[in-house]
Every structure is written in structure tokens, then in C-alpha cells.
Amino acid sequence: MTTLYLIRHAEAEGNLYRRIHGQYNSLITDNGYRQIQALQKRFADVPIDAVYSSDLFRTMTTARAIYVPKGLPLQTRADLRELGMGEWEDRSWAGIDRTDHTMMGLFSAASPDFRAPGGESFPEVRRRGVAAILDIASKHPNQSVAVFAHGTFIRNTVAEFLGIGPEGMKKMGHSDNTAVTLLEITDGKVKVVYMDDNSHLTPEISTLAQQHWWKKGDQRADVNLWFAPFDLTQEADRVFYQTCREEAWQNLYGRLDRYNGTGFLDDAYASWQEDPRSLSMAMAGNRRAGLLQLDPNRGAQEKKGYVSFLYLTPEQRHNGVGVQLIGKAVSLYRPLGRERLQLSCSEANQPALSFYEKYGFRRTGATAGAYGRLYEMEKYIGYDDQGALD
Template sequence: MTTIYLIRHAEAEGNVFRRIHGQYDSCVTPNGRRQIAALAQRFAGIPVDAVYASDLKRTCLTATAIYRQKGLPLHRDARFREVGLGPWEDTPFGELERRYPAQLHAFSHDSYHWYVEGAECFLQYAHRFLAGLDDVVRRHEGQSIAIFSHGMVLRGALIELFFPGQDEGVSHSENTAVTELHWENGSYELISLNDATHLTPELSTLGRQNWWRGSRYLDFNMWYRDVAPEDAPLLAALGCPQTEPGDRVRIAMLRDTPAGMVATRRLDGDEGALLHLALLPEHRGCGLAAQLLGEAICPLRAEGAKHLRLLRPVTDKGTKRLLATYGITDGCSIVPTEE
């Protein structure tokens, strides 16, 4: 008998910045690193003979929970990547809610009928993963294998394997959740599904979110637009500093209401600058500030920036706390990486 542990990556930027990342190579958050430590403790006494992961940073870092402590090599395999989302990659969820509400709902709750031109459809990504799984299982017959992958592709593969045609057969999984399968005589058996009992409530990602609970529940996901001339009073209220031509200034919208703003500047070489981020008082304390940071980091990274510089001291305590959480302090700091 072969034992397979299918493990979702730890909490990553997209989960907190509320951006749909697909195969965008995002990084693990500080809370995700704590989840990895809890996962390592869970597997401390469990034998594992081989460790595989998708070739994206968030799965490879999560896999350290097992392969480092057991002295094993990590095998990277692109077949275990997340769904290829095409034009949706690194789009804020608030933008998708605004422009494609029916398609976004289908993505989470009706996978067989979700379709975006240029993206992988359900059967493509589910069968891509299952082909990789079959290869790995036959290569390690009679052993124990851990495979680190991503929420949607894992869900799709498990639906297709055990509940074909039944999208509701597999719930959405917590970050670092573990599914155990047994393989024998050419067939798979589901032993446990999406178990995350190694995480305390404080470490949970899904516990802080609502999108997976059904259509009656809403998250506060922002979208962003360019600044218009009539936004001058709003920018003044948000304390926006003087900007220059070429700076990227974005107004954060919560549905149809301005909620805040973020301003960045591309510097020479591999640096970018965070000029300002702020929320209106009525929108503070709701966990939205991390989304503003995502709107700063992700576009700068896409332009080749590896470092994020603060060009002026941060005085707001909440903003200071948020930036410090991600290792960003006065001076020059590295935009989060897994190196």
C-alpha cells in the first residue's frame, strides 16, 4: 500500500491581499510561516519517504515543514501548480466581484461550469494534477509521499477522483490542510479530507474569511481605480503627499464607495517606493489595510522591483504595525520573498 498526503500551501499573499493569484508566484505571509511550523510539528513523528511540490514559491516553502526535518530532497513538478487563470492572474477579488460576479461565484461553487478564455477549465487542471499524481505514486509504490499543491487544483482533482460531477463533494480547504489517500492495486481510497486540526483558531485563514460559506456571506474586497480631478478633497482627507508624473496613485473602492488610497513610485534598478497608503476613518479596523499593501507590492513586483523603500517616516501606528508585520520599516526593506 502507498500512502499519499496532499497538502495545501500555507497562507500566502493572495489570501490576505485578497488577490486571485493562480500561477502568479506569490509569497507566504508571516502567519503562513507560523502555519508551516504547526504543520512540521504534526509530521514530526510521521514517516515520509518522498516530498513533491509545485514549482511555485508558496508550495516549496510550505514543503520545508517535511523535507528539511526528514533530510529529503524536494522534487518540484509544475503539474501540481494552481489553476492557470490567464487574464485573471493577480486581479483583486473586488475587481472580479464588480466585473464578473457570476463567473467568480462559479469559480468557487460551480467548478465544472466556470470558464474564462485563456484560463484552464476544470477538466484540464484536474486531469493535469491527476496525471502527475499517478506518475509519482507508481514511482514510489509501497512508500509514503507528501505532495504540496494549491487549493483549487487539489479540490478539482479530489472531486474528479472521488465525486465526479459533484462540485459540492469537496469543500474548500484551509491553508496547510492535509488530505490522506491510500493507493493499492491501481485504485485510490480517501482516508481523510482537508484536515487542519494542527492549526489553532488564531492561525486559521478561512476562519477570518466568508467567501467559502455561501452567497449569503460577503467579504470586504476592494477594487482600485485611477485618480480623477474630483478626487482632490479625498486625497487631502487621506493625507496624500505631493506626487510626481509617473507615480502610480490608486483610489481603493469598496463596492461604489471610496475607502482609501495607495501611491507608489518605480525607482531605478530593482527598487520601488511606497509613497503613501491610507484608509478613511470609517473603513479602519476591518482588515482592509493589507489589501492596500498588496496593491503596492504586487504591481511593483510585476515591474521588476525586488526592494520596497519608504521615502518618508510612517507616523500612523496602524500603518506602522502593518508594514512591520511584513518586514517593511523606515529605510529600505525587501519586498517579501522566499529566499
């Protein structure tokens, strides 16, 4: 018999930013590293003979919880990857729901008819998952193995082992990040001992504990943003931009004597003309929820992506959606080869400083602002393992 622990990766960018990351190579979040530490403690006294993971960063990094302290090599396999999402990769869930609502409904229902353009179907990931797990088990008779994979991969593979078809998938739970499923495999026959166990996580670091979409009967809604392009030749968009800038300044400083609305608009227009992606309108349903302004030229030589302005309308503040704007900035800058996000934040704006630091920004310096210091802040978005376990 092979004892096989099937483990989901730690919280990654897609989980936090609410973006579609199937085989997109996303990073682990700061909270994800806390989950990895908890997972390491869980397995400290559990004998493990071999460790496998998909060849994506988020699984390989999570696997460090076991293979590093136990002095084992990590064996990677592409067939342990998440469901391929094709043209949907790194798009926002809310944006795809608007443009392809019918197909999104098929995804939510785990329908065998689902397939994102250029992506995989659920039957395909089931076949791939079952073949990979049985092959790994065959290589390790009478041993214990840890296998690190992905949520949809695990859910469909375990469903196949349990004999659950598409119609029964809705009754299955969803695995938390770093949740553990235990399989016992003998001569190709699989017994599911337990599944989706996250008992090593406290509510403070559990990803699912902070979300509501998966809870039946929960009336609270997670707000997923989508992003529309700005058009600064249109009066409505110019007015919205100026309104956001002025409200942010007034809310922070309580005065407008040094406010230069024309200068802000001119800078935005210049960047927008050079690259329309430098301005994005954040939308919550049909309502304008905020905006994101980038300066693609600033810091480019140092492989930095500068965020000029990140704004949420008053009604969208304090509900956890601001991090989705950071995710949009990462999505735009990473393909350009940028390794860090950079921005400035007033020392008077303590809520914003706390927000940025919560999501991985660190203070790197200070400059003079209109009414006091502006802290320069940076967040690493490259692929080096900067959150390695001690």
C-alpha cells in the same frame, strides 16, 4: 499500497491580499511561515519516503516542513500547479467580479463552463491532477509520499477521486492553508481516508479562521477592494486626494500648522503625470475606501519601491482591508524588478507602526519629521527564501 499525503501550501500573498494567484508565483506570508512550523511538528514522527511539490515558490517553500528535517530531496512537477487563471492572474477578486461577473459566478460554482481568458477549465485541472497523483503513486509502491499542491487543484482532484461532479462541488469544504488530505492508492484505485485536516493549526494562525466567505450562514462579509485609476485633472479626484491627506494629518497630529496640502498635491500630480499607476483609488463596492500613492523613481536604483501614502477612509479602518493596499503596491512594483517596499511612518502613529510590522515591514532607520521622528520601514518582496525554517 502507496500512502500519499496531499498538502496545500501555507498562506501566501494571494490569500492575504485577496488577489487571484493561480500560477502567479506568489510568496509565503509571515503567518504562512508559522503554519509551516506547525506542519513540521505534525510530521516530525511520520515516516515519509519522498516529497513532491509544484514548481511554484509557495509550494516548494511549504514542502521544507518535511523534506528538510527528513533529509530528503524535493522533486518538483509543473503538473502539480494550481488552476491557471490566464489574464486574471494577479488581479483583485473584487475587480474581476466587477468586469466579468458572469464568469466569476461560474468559477464560484465550479462550473465546467468556467475558463478565465487564457486560463484552464476545471475539467482540465481535474485530469491533470488525477494523472499527476496516480503517476507519483506508481513510482512509490509500498511507500509514504508527501505531495504539496494548491487549493483548487486539490479540491477538484479529490472530488474526481470521490466521484463528485460539478453539481456536488458546493457541498465540499475548502482546505485551509497547510491542510492535509490522506490518500491510500492501490493499483490506481484511490481511497480518501480523510481530507482538509488542519488540526495542527491554532485558530490564531489558521487562514480560514480569519475569513468568513466560506462559512455558510455567516452574515459577516469579507471586504474585498478593487482599484480604480485616479485622474488628477478631475476636480472630484483632486478634492478626494486633498481630503484624505488633510484628514490623515489632522487625525495623527491634531493640528495643521505645518501641513502643506499644495505641496502634497503637486508631488502627487508630478508622479501621476509620469506614471498614472502611481495613484490608485481603493474602492469597496461603489464607495471610495482609500488611496495608494507610489513614487516609482525613489529607491529605483536600490531595487526598492517607495510607498508615499497609504490611506483608508475612517469607515474602512480596523476591518482588515488595509493589507490589500500593500498587495496592490507589491503587484505594481514586483514586475519592475523591485525587491523591497519602502515607506516612512511617524513615531506618533502607533497603530500604523503595528500594522506595518504585522505585515512584514521592519524599521531600518529614522529621519526628522514635522513633529518628531519618521521611521524608515522596509518589506522584502523578492523571491529569495528569507523565511527559511531553522
